[in-house]
Amino acid sequence: TQLLEQSPQFLSIQEGENLTVYCNSSSVFSSLQWYRQEPGEGPVLLVTVVTGGEVKKLKRLTFQFGDARKDSSLHITAAQPGDTGLYLCAGAFSGGYNKLIFGAGTRLAVHP
Amino acid sequence: DAGVIQSPRHEVTEMGQEVTLRCKPISGHNSLFWYRQTMMRGLELLIYFNNNVPIDDSGMPEDRFSAKMPNASFSTLKIQPSEPRDSAVYFCASSLLLNTEAFFGQGTRLTVV
Numbered sequence: 001t002q003l004l005e006q007s008p009q010f011l012s013i014q015e016g017e018n019l020t021v022y023c024n025s026s027s028v029f030s031s032l033q034w035y036r037q038e039p040g041e042g043p044v045l046l047v048t049v050v051t052g053g054e055v056k057k058l059k060r061l062t063f064q065f066g067d068a069r070k071d072s073s074l075h076i077t078a079a080q081p082g083d084t085g086l087y088l089c090a091g092a093f094s095g096g097y098n099k100l101i102f103g104a105g106t107r108l109a110v111h112p
Numbered sequence: 113d114a115g116v117i118q119s120p121r122h123e124v125t126e127m128g129q130e131v132t133l134r135c136k137p138i139s140g141h142n143s144l145f146w147y148r149q150t151m152m153r154g155l156e157l158l159i160y161f162n163n164n165v166p167i168d169d170s171g172m173p174e175d176r177f178s179a180k181m182p183n184a185s186f187s188t189l190k191i192q193p194s195e196p197r198d199s200a201v202y203f204c205a206s207s208l209l210l211n212t213e214a215f216f217g218q219g220t221r222l223t224v225v
Contacts, residue, residue, distance in 0.1 A: 033213065042116075042203050042216025043155075088155065092211035099145070099168070099210050104154040 003027060004091055004103035012109045016078050021106040023089035024071040030094035032072045034063055037086040037105075079110045118204050118217035125224055130192040133220045136185055137206030145214065146179055146189050147203040155203075161187065162210055194224045 005024045013019055023032070031050045035043035047056050049065035049072060056063045060083075062075040076083055086107050090100040117136040125131055137144050145160040159169040161181045169179070176195070181187040191198055201221050205214040 031211075035214075040218075042205070042219055043214075044216070045213045048213065090214070094211075099143075099157065099160055100207075100214055102155050102157070 003101050004089055006087075006089060006103040006106050008106060009104070010107050010109075012111065013079055015081060015110055015112050017110075018075070018077050019079060019108070020073055020075045021087055021108070022071065022073050023091075023103055025091060026070065027091065027093075028069050029091035030069075031092045032065055032069070033090045033092070033100065034072070034074055035088040035090065037088060039085070043086075043088055076108075079108075081110045081112050084108055084110050116204055116206050116215050116217035118202075118220050120220060121218065122221045123223070125194055125222075127195055127224055128193045129224075130190065131194045131198075131222060131224075133189040133202050133204075133222070135187045135189070135204030135217060137187070137204070138215055139185065141206035141208055141215070143207045143210045144181060144187050145205040145207075146187070147205065147216075148200045149203060149219070150200045158189070160210070167210075191222075194222075196224045199223050 007022045033048045034046045036046055037043040047063045052067045052069045054065045060077045064073050086105045088102055088105045090102045092100055119134045143162050146158040148156045158171045159179045160167055164181045179189045201219045203216050203219045205216045207214045
């Protein structure tokens with residue numbers, strides 16, 4: 001059982017469509033990170049959200065951290081083929097030897 | 113900084129052979145992680161180090177897998193003997209602290225035939 005559940009697992013859409021992917025947990029995180037991984041590369045950090053209810057925007061990408069800091073969403077407006085990739089969320093607990101916990105990811109394909 | 117450097121990028125080996133994957137973390141980072149990624153199982157954390165000390169190796173699948181970090185600038189992941197089911201992309205990542213941004217290398221694609 002994944003501590004962080006991501007949905008959907010796969011998403012195939014046409015260029016110009018909007019989409020939202022989700023990252024859910026029953027645990028409270030001190031912060032949550034979103035990564036994008038392109039084929040043949042390692043994951044790269046997109047954003048870190050820290051405060052419950054926080055919204056961050058990165059061009060056409062909007063990230064939201066749930067009020068209770070247990071879940072997060074990523075919304076992409078007018079998707080482009082360049083958005084294609086694996087989107088991973090990772091939660092961090094504070095204190096001690098606590099590592100990042102990664103979800104299984106949402107694999108997005110945007111077709112021209 | 114060149115980022116996290118992994119070598120080799122690709123490795124094809126025969127079942128039963130020893131495989132050693134190498135990683136150079138970003139200078140100044142205190143934490144280093146080894147992950148394995150497959151389509152079936154996603155990104156799995158194998159082991160992580162803090163200040164060169166192994167903290168948690170519960171993700172290492174079997175005794176055939178071992179990892180070392182002899183100094184702050186180098187780590188190895190060894191599989192001996194290798195098996196076809198070990199075929200995957202192995203990533204090394206480093207971070208300033210254990211749960212801050214993880215910087216990943218480009219990965220080593222391992223194929224065991």
